[in-house]
Amino acid sequence: MKDVRYFAPTEMAEATQLLARYGDGAAVLAGGTDLVPQLNYYERHPEAIVFIGNLNLGYVKEDDSKLVIGAGTTLAELLASDLVVAHFGILADAISELGTVAIRTTATIGGNIANASPAADTVPPLLVMDADLVLVGPDGERTVALQDFFTGPGETILDTGELISEIHVPLLNGGTSFKKVGMRKAQSCAIAAVAVRIEMDGDTCTDARVALGSMAPTPLRCTTAEDLLKGETLDADLVARCAEAAVGQTKPIDDQRASAWYRIKAGKALIAKALSEAAGLGM
Amino acid sequence: MTEYVGMSMPRYDGVGQATGRTKYVDDFVLPGMVYVKVLRSPVHKGVIRHLDLSAAENTPGVVGVLSAEDVPGVNLYGAGGDQPVFTPEHIRYKGELIAAVVGVDEDTAMEGVEKIDIQIEEQTPVFDMFEAMKPDAPLVRPDSESNLWEYEPGQTTRVMYIGDVEEGFAQAEHIVEGRYQTGEQDHAPLEPHASVAYLDEAERLAIHTVSQCLYFQLGQLAAIFGLPMSKIRYIGGTVGGGFGGKNHIHADHVAGIAALKFGRPVKYRETRREDLQYSTKRGVFILDYKTGVRDDGTLVANHIKLWHDSGAYGGFSPYGGEKCSMFASGPYHIPNIRTEAQTILTNKAGSSSMRGFTIMNGQFPMEMQLHKIAEETGIDPWELRFINAWRDGDKGVSRYTVRGAGAIEAMKKAADLAGIELPEHLLAMDSRTPPPQRGEAADVVD
Amino acid sequence: MKETLSFVLNGSPVDVLAAPTETLLDLLREQLGVTGPKRGCDEGDCGTCTVLLDGQPVRSCLTIALTVAGKEITTVEGLADGRKLHPLQKAFHERGAFQCGFCTPGMLMSAKALLDGNPNPTRREIVDHMSGNLCRCGSYEEVIEAIQAVANGEYKE
Numbered sequence: 001m002k003d004v005r006y007f008a009p010t011e012m013a014e015a016t017q018l019l020a021r022y023g024d025g026a027a028v029l030a031g032g033t034d035l036v037p038q039l040n041y042y043e044r045h046p047e048a049i050v051f052i053g054n055l056n057l058g059y060v061k062e063d064d065s066k067l068v069i070g071a072g073t074t075l076a077e078l079l080a081s082d083l084v085v086a087h088f089g090i091l092a093d094a095i096s097e098l099g100t101v102a103i104r105t106t107a108t109i110g111g112n113i114a115n116a117s118p119a120a121d122t123v124p125p126l127l128v129m130d131a132d133l134v135l136v137g138p139d140g141e142r143t144v145a146l147q148d149f150f151t152g153p154g155e156t157i158l159d160t161g162e163l164i165s166e167i168h169v170p171l172l173n174g175g176t177s178f179k180k181v182g183m184r185k186a187q188s189c190a191i192a193a194v195a196v197r198i199e200m201d202g203d204t205c206t207d208a209r210v211a212l213g214s215m216a217p218t219p220l221r222c223t224t225a226e227d228l229l230k231g232e233t234l235d236a237d238l239v240a241r242c243a244e245a246a247v248g249q250t251k252p253i254d255d256q257r258a259s260a261w262y263r264i265k266a267g268k269a270l271i272a273k274a275l276s277e278a279a280g281l282g283m
Numbered sequence: 284m285t286e287y288v289g290m291s292m293p294r295y296d297g298v299g300q301a302t303g304r305t306k307y308v309d310d311f312v313l314p315g316m317v318y319v320k321v322l323r324s325p326v327h328k329g330v331i332r333h334l335d336l337s338a339a340e341n342t343p344g345v346v347g348v349l350s351a352e353d354v355p356g357v358n359l360y361g362a363g364g365d366q367p368v369f370t371p372e373h374i375r376y377k378g379e380l381i382a383a384v385v386g387v388d389e390d391t392a393m394e395g396v397e398k399i400d401i402q403i404e405e406q407t408p409v410f411d412m413f414e415a416m417k418p419d420a421p422l423v424r425p426d427s428e429s430n431l432w433e434y435e436p437g438q439t440t441r442v443m444y445i446g447d448v449e450e451g452f453a454q455a456e457h458i459v460e461g462r463y464q465t466g467e468q469d470h471a472p473l474e475p476h477a478s479v480a481y482l483d484e485a486e487r488l489a490i491h492t493v494s495q496c497l498y499f500q501l502g503q504l505a506a507i508f509g510l511p512m513s514k515i516r517y518i519g520g521t522v523g524g525g526f527g528g529k530n531h532i533h534a535d536h537v538a539g540i541a542a543l544k545f546g547r548p549v550k551y552r553e554t555r556r557e558d559l560q561y562s563t564k565r566g567v568f569i570l571d572y573k574t575g576v577r578d579d580g581t582l583v584a585n586h587i588k589l590w591h592d593s594g595a596y597g598g599f600s601p602y603g604g605e606k607c608s609m610f611a612s613g614p615y616h617i618p619n620i621r622t623e624a625q626t627i628l629t630n631k632a633g634s635s636s637m638r639g640f641t642i643m644n645g646q647f648p649m650e651m652q653l654h655k656i657a658e659e660t661g662i663d664p665w666e667l668r669f670i671n672a673w674r675d676g677d678k679g680v681s682r683y684t685v686r687g688a689g690a691i692e693a694m695k696k697a698a699d700l701a702g703i704e705l706p707e708h709l710l711a712m713d714s715r716t717p718p719p720q721r722g723e724a725a726d727v728v729d
Numbered sequence: 730m731k732e733t734l735s736f737v738l739n740g741s742p743v744d745v746l747a748a749p750t751e752t753l754l755d756l757l758r759e760q761l762g763v764t765g766p767k768r769g770c771d772e773g774d775c776g777t778c779t780v781l782l783d784g785q786p787v788r789s790c791l792t793i794a795l796t797v798a799g800k801e802i803t804t805v806e807g808l809a810d811g812r813k814l815h816p817l818q819k820a821f822h823e824r825g826a827f828q829c830g831f832c833t834p835g836m837l838m839s840a841k842a843l844l845d846g847n848p849n850p851t852r853r854e855i856v857d858h859m860s861g862n863l864c865r866c867g868s869y870e871e872v873i874e875a876i877q878a879v880a881n882g883e884y885k886e
Contacts, residue, residue, distance in 0.1 A: 006732055006749035006795050029793060036791045037772035039750045041556065042393055049749045051796055076785070100861025102779050102786040102839065186860030187774065293823050300830030301818040303765025303805035307831060310764035390750075472865050473769045473777055473831040523767070523831030524865045555770035 020161030031106035071110025090178040123219040124195035128209035137162035150218035174199035177274035191258040194270040215250035222246035243271040319551035320392035327408035335400040344391035356509030363597020375595035378561030408630035423628035432626035451584025451619030455575030463648030468565040474523020477552035478534035480542035495525040527636035566634025567592035568644040594633035603641040611645030688714035739807030747794040754789035765805035776862035779835035805834035816884035820875035828866035
């Protein structure tokens with residue numbers, strides 16, 4: 001551990017060059033809430049720690065009918081942002097149940113995404129809003145859809161040297177809801193989490209998004225459930241069929257937090273609750 | 284003096300806690316102090332075939348290494364007297380200590396641990412008590428014939444009785460049977476196990492300990508170190524939560540051996556994960572009940588078989604089984620009781636004491652059994668408890684005479700707090716007066 | 730490789746060398762002898778290492794020391810004014826808001842951050858805010874009452 005180098009670049013170009021130079025030996029440090037336990041427990045032995053907290057990536061802006069969120073924005077800042085509360089309430093809902101005050105002070109939204117945990121609480125809300133990520137690398141910048149970002153637990157499409165710099169969230173219509181169940185309310189990793197967005201024309205659903213956390217190797221868009229909803233009259237029966245279809249797309253695991261059996265049960269109940277709430281069904 | 288009785292007083296040492304000045308063991312940082320990291324078994328059961336510590340020893344910044352051969356006295360400790368500090372050969376549970384590396388800091392010591400060359404022949408473990416009792420089960424103790432703890436040579440069942448349960452069952456109109464189980468639990472005090480050891484100005488081995496019970500452990504440590512107790516200065520008193528988990532030695536043995544071998548102040552602390560995964564737990568209990576009840580609700584016989592999962596070593600578990608036997612009939616007068624307790628070794632971290640040690644493991648199933656009796660006989664559960672509750676002068680299974688019984692008064696209070704209105708004839712009862720239903724107790728058979 | 734680090738600790742400037750993987754908790758406890766913040770889990774779960782970073786509560790066990798360059802850190806040692814206890818310390822002590830006391834340094838810092846930002850919290854707000862500070866002795870009720878008492882002005886500076 002002794003020969004680890006530490007860098008705190010103030011320019012993005014410098015940061016991406018450092019990450020490219022150290023490759024797999026580099027550890028990106030933002031809020032540290034996921035990385036530092038791995039260091040404390042000798043699970044990771046990086047050659048270099050690149051602290052990206054001096055890159056001025058902490059901001060929330062409204063720009064051309066979308067929210068632009070700097071990847072270095074802390075969860076506490078997002079929770080306190082009027083723009084987030086006004087336009088993206090389910091993100092605030094998800095964050096208010098994520099970790100605890102002292103975790104949210106330092107943890108960043110970019111870190112929550114890049115860490116690529118299947119249980120990342122900010123991801124299902126971002127998925128139902130069709131969010132894009134801006135990735136910056138030594139060779140420039142690209143924009144990718146969030147739903148194409150994850151490839152497995154802890155695995156993403158980020159290339160060597162690349163960082164998430166911004167999250168773009170279109171200000172879409174529709175009712176939304178976020179539901180999560182964990183071992184306890186505070187400071188617990190999701191056993192199952194659900195975000196939905198549903199656009200209605202009277203009783204008829206015109207468009208819908210359903211996303212799940214902790215139910216598969218990556219956060220998941222449930223397109224089968226979405227397809228069932230579109231153009232249909234929303235009632236209790238349809239909600240139940242959607243919940244069934246959505247969990248049919250999942251591959252939950254047994255672990256110390258919950259069994260796969262329980263995750264399916266809980267996931268179904270959460271989907272039904274969230275759909276009803278988002279559509280204003282009051283079921 | 285008496286004016287303070289019933290008053291809430293601020294703690295005499297509370298300012299220390301509120302200012303952060305109270306020194307817990309891990310708060311001691313001494314000049315020249317060195318740090319320990321340990322090699323734990325990665326397998327649940329196995330035999331060490333090869334152990335080479337030289338690469339660890341040659342790591343820059345490493346002061347030295349420890350393994351079974353470095354234990355100066357007896358390499359056995361624990362309430363069962365059967366657990367090695369460092370296992371020399373046989374591994375009984377995942378996380379068992381094999382060796383330690385002492386370095387100028389924890390990172391260096393860990394670097395040494397990662398370089399240890401070890402080969403273990405993995406064997407099939409057994410985790411379930413009933414599996415462990417089968418004749419062909421893997422043996423947790425390689426030198427024994429079964430996984431049952433021997434209370435005395437050849438004696439694997441601890442029996443307690445009062446009266447004669449068969450005579451009791453003969454009087455009973457109802458026989459109710461049930462099986463109840465309680466699970467494992469970790470103490471998880473906020474302060475993990477830690478120890479600081481050094482040789483003091485009088486060449487005594489001074490140890491700052493998180494122990495809850497210094498005098499349970501001092502003798503064990505003296506044996507491990509091969510020192511008279513007068514050569515050990517065992518300093519405790521400030522404990523960051525224990526809940527029974529700090530009745531067992533977790534760190535003082537290793538820190539002490541290192542301080543003796545290297546002559547420097549030593550700190551050894553478990554990480555939270557080590558503490559959660561490998562320290563002692565409240566062990567699993569399974570109890571089978573067969574209870575005889577008269578039509579009027581009088582309990583006349585209780586036959587209990589109980590099994591206590593000890594984990595890899597004896598620890599307090601054999602005693603725990605005995606203690607559970609004493610409490611497994613609850614605060615109820617039953618003239619004929621027989622308990623048969625067995626303690627079973629499995630390939631898990633050892634069981635230990637924990638809050639209300641083994642008492643609720645007996646009282647919870649007895650209360651569940653009473654519920655079942657109430658359901659099967661149609662007798663009101665309050666009635667059942669009130670008529671059978673201990674009165675002064677009753678005898679429990681261990682044949683002590685009950686004085687100052689209070690179960691009835693406690694139940695009345697509980698009913699009141701829960702907003703339940705009890706019938707007059709129950710409210711009229713108290714712990715000093717025998718209930719009308721109560722027959723004469725059978726003579727105690729010695 | 731160690732780097733130089735300057736920050737303000739409990740009102741006084743500090744200049745030290747810190748390793749890249751060294752946490753603020755390690756630095757405070759092992760290098761600076763500031764042992765108020767405790768090591769309970771080293772992974773952000775228990776809350777007993779909580780300190781204030783520019784007034785906001787953080788887990789010192791999750792904070793790489795070098796990242797606090799130029800910042801202000803307050804630990805439990807920075808609460809009292811000489812022998813004059815902070816109202817929260819007084820309330821915790823007099824109301825028995827701890828048993829073993831191992832969680833107290835973190836509880837106090839979390840509580841201070843709460844009241845600094847919200848001088849009159851509801852019970853629900855106190856519970857939500859304090860939910861990341863674990864106490865295995867079970868002093869939660871007394872902790873809530875102590876914070877409420879301070880908010881109610883029962884313990885003046």
